[in-house]
Amino acid sequence: MRLVTQLPKTAISFCKPNFHISLSLAISEKFFSSILDCGTPVSNINPKSYGQLLEACVTNKNLEFGKLIHSKIVINGLENDSFFATKLISHYSACGNVSVAELAFHRVSAQNVFLLNAMIRGYSINGLYQKALDFFYENSNGGPEPDSYTFSCLLKVCSLLSDLRQGRKIQDLALECGFGSDLFVSNSLIAMFGKCGSLLEGILVFESMPQRDIVSWNSIITAYIHNGFDCEAMVKVQELIQSSLRPDAVTMVNALSVCTSAATIREIHCYVVRNGHDSTPSVRNSLISKYGMCGQTEEAHLVFNKVFRPDKVAWNAVICSYAQNGCFKESIQLLREMNLAGFDSDIVTYSGIISSLVQNDYADEAMETFTEMLNLGLKPDVITVASILPAISDIKHFNNCKEIHGYSYRHELESDRRVRNALVSVYAKCDSIQNAVRVFAKIKDRDVISWSSMVVGYAQNGHFNESLDTFSEMIKDQIIPNPITVTSVLSACAGISVIRQGKEIHLWALKNEFGAQTFVGTALIDMYAKCGRIEDSKRVFDLMTEKNLVTLNSMIGGYAIHGLGKKALDIFRKVEEPDHISFIAALSACNHGGLIEEGIKIFNSMKDFGISPREGHFACMVDILGRSGRLNEAFDLIRTMPIKANPDIWGALLGACKIHSNLEIGFYSGAQIIESGCENPGYYVLISNILADFGKWEEVETIRKLMKERGVSKGAACSWIEMNNEVHSFVAKERAQHPEWETLSKMLRSLYDQMKEMK
Known part of the structure; x- marks a missing residue:
């Protein structure tokens, strides 16, 4: 006769990874019949057998098998037993059937803390975070006394809700119940405070702990990282190494996440190898990813090659490491090798490649990869959608944006904040500010990227007042702007020349330590220059400790629009490797300052820096020659250009003809603009004025009729x-x-x- 004591072995078999979860109900029933029909009285059956079987069902999320066990528990009158009720709550919660878990809880007359904890955890794992808190409060009066695990679960729920107020309330209750120094509660408090953005409170808890374990250290390190204090996080890692405790795999992954140089990664890599963490998949995969992010593709591949049987995460990491560094042929080859190794390429693989292509300005290739992914039958997820949208904005495919927006809505991805943030940015770049505003209005939990996308979008589309208003709302909402936000709102100030608000933002930037940011400083130079305060521009320029090419170009351009050509050229001559924008700024300075010969020299020197003149450079040069009265030279330059002259180039010559009253060249330039189909009303008015100056009234009337026919109207x-x-x-x-x-x-x-x- 088979003894019931053999049941645990059977239960263990259910926990094996390769066990077929869809075991037929008939086999399950036969199995239980063999137990109950073996002649052993029900009273002699060990109750733990059902508990262990339920645990196996939780592991495999086998709802049907769990229901069968539940029926046997009911038949044997054990449903009111708190032990079995706790197991049933865990089982049904794991299978997503919270309502049945609630029934199991309420059917027990003598409820205890284990039941309470199981129900709280059940709500939590099913994303019902607020319901978990409400359930606890409902059962706090007259219910079972909470224990350390109760408060740990509740604090995790507060973290997931990012609800600092509720977290503090739970902390107070834990102190009242005598768990102020409890190790598990303290660890959960550190994690909660870190996640909710109150790092100082997390530090205070950590410093006041009478004892700490590795989880305590990992929690405070994670809290530092989550709040942007990477250097402080590394200091804590060093303190942990010097303590009596040894860092674990979680510590190493955290340490690697804040590394910004290949040297630091190698140092951590050496520590990992010396302490035996190199066999841990999460650490190995983090090493591959970080080497890739720092441009060390060979090191990433070496770590990958040492893995005996790389998993899918390792494959994705090494593929992304090549893609991030522009080695797209290698990444595609690895993708094929991954498929040959028995791993199907998935959304994660393609999302990584698409994101890397976008970051390296390969927008068209990103769209091709996205199309290939769709042809394979793979369905884009939130990450994929958020990755491909920037590529659409770069190539301004408005219809593609609408299609992906529609797809996101149909597949319930559109409500994700990351997708909506990307949509705001993409619609704005596609000149559809109304759609951007509609999407922005739907974002309830706006973060700094949400607000910044809208501020930038308004500024890009010339809605400067709206950009300023949105920035003010962002500050009122207590969201700290990032350098991109500040840069964009300063460009809005420059767009409508509001010096007071520009100064206010400057002061705000200094108070919040944004003044040292190179891009913010550059935007301030541009703002002050366009608001007529060139001396303030120079002051900001001189105070900047770090100046890049964009900064220098902004100062040159600022002097240029103020007619201070010589000062602009003094800075231009200090630029070691000027780009095409540097030359446009310098030529503009020569134009506004009347420095004709200097302008010609600068234009001719472009080839010395390996820069071919573009349309903007030719337009500047034509304007320089034209304004100085050298119309024939300007006309010859246009005719001998290696590229076809656009309306702006002909327009520069047309403006010079108006100044110097040259009807012949002016009429010819005007004809070229009209034939190009240009709809800029300014050029039509300029042609009309030149003709009027020479009394050509019939031609003036013809131009006006042509404007009406083409729907060109003066703004x-x-x-x-x-x-x-x-x-x-x-x-x-x-x-x-x-x-x-x-x-x-x-x-x-x-x-x-x-x-x-x-x-």
Whole structure:
């Protein structure tokens, strides 16, 4: 006769990874019949057998088998037993059937802390975080006394909700119950405070702990990293190494996550090998990824080759390491080898390649890879969608953006904040600011990227006031801007020349230690220059400890628009490796400063730096020659250009012809612009004015008719003025729309009358 004591071996077999979870119900029933029909009285059956079988069901998430065990428990009158109820709650929660878990909880008359903890954990693993907290509060009066595990679970729930207020409340309750010094509760508190952005409180808990384990150290290290204090995290790693405890695989993965140089990665790699962590898959895969991120593809491949049987994560890591460094042929070859090794390429693999292509400005290739992925029948996930959208923005395929937006909505991906952030950015870059605003309005849990995308989007599309308003809302929402946000809002200030707000943002940047950021400093130089404060631009420039090429170009351009050609060229001559923007800024400075010969020399020197003139350089050069009256030279330059002249180049010559009253070249330049199909109303008005200067009224009328036929209309002139901390705009022919127009009109008439009397 088979004894019931053999049951645990059977239960263990259910835990084997290769056990076929879909074991038929008939076999399960036969198995239980053999137990119950063996002649052993029910009272003699060890209750732990059912408990162990339920644990096996939890491991394999076998709902049907668990139901069968549940029925046997009910038949034997054991459903009110708290031990079995706890196992049933765990089983049904693991299988996603929370409502049945609740029934199992409420059917036990004498509830205990194990039942309470099982139910809280059940809510948590099913994403019902707030319900877990509500359940605890409902059972806190008159219910079982919570233990250390209860508070640890609740603090994890607060972390997942990013609810600092609730976390502090749970901390107070834990202190009242005498768990203030409990190791597990303290570890959970550190993790919660770190996740909720209150690092200082996490540090205080860590420092006050009477004893610490490796989890304590890993929790505080993770908290530092999560809050952006990478250097401090590495200091804690060093302190841990010097303590009596030994870092584990989690510590090594954390340490690697903050490495920014190949030398540091190698140092950690050596420590990993010496202490036997190199056999841990998570550490090996992190090493592969970090070597790849630092451009060390050979080292990444060496680590990969030492793996006896690389898993899918290792394959994806090494493929991405090559892709990130522009070695796309190698990454595709590895992708094929991965398939031959028995691993199917998945969404993670393709998402990594697509993201790398986008980061390396291979937008078209990213779209091709995305199409290949779709042809394989793989369905994009949140990461894939968020990765491909920047590629669409680079090539401005508006229809593709709408298609992916539609796909995201249909497959319930659109509600993810990462996808919505990317959509805001992409719509803005595709000149569809209305769609960007609609998506932004749907983001409830906005982060710094959400706000920054909208601030940048408004600025890129010329909606400068809206950009400033959104930035103000962002500050009110207590979201700390990043350098990109500050740079964009400064460009908005420059766009409408609001010096007061520009100065306020400058002060804010200094207080929040953004002043040292090179890109922010560059934006300040540009803002002050466009607001007419070139001395302030120079002051910011001089105070910057680190200047890159963009900074130098901005200062050259600032001097250029103020007509300070010689000062602009003084800086230009200090640039060791100028780019095409440097030359445009320098040529513009020569143009505004009347430095004709210097402009010609600079233009001719471009070939010495291996830079071929582009349309912008030719336009500047034509303007320089034209404004100085050398119209024939400018005309010859256009005719001998290696590229076809665009309307801007002909427009530069046309403007010079208006200044110097040259009808012949002016008429020819105008004809070239009209034939190109250009719809810039300014050029049509300029042609018309030149013809009018020479009394060609019939031709003037022809130009006006042509404008009507083509639907070209001159945009209304607009001006701005800032008074009493408010920007007022005035549009031609829409004067009455301003609420103070009558008062302003009276003042203007009074000034006009006084001016007439002075004559």
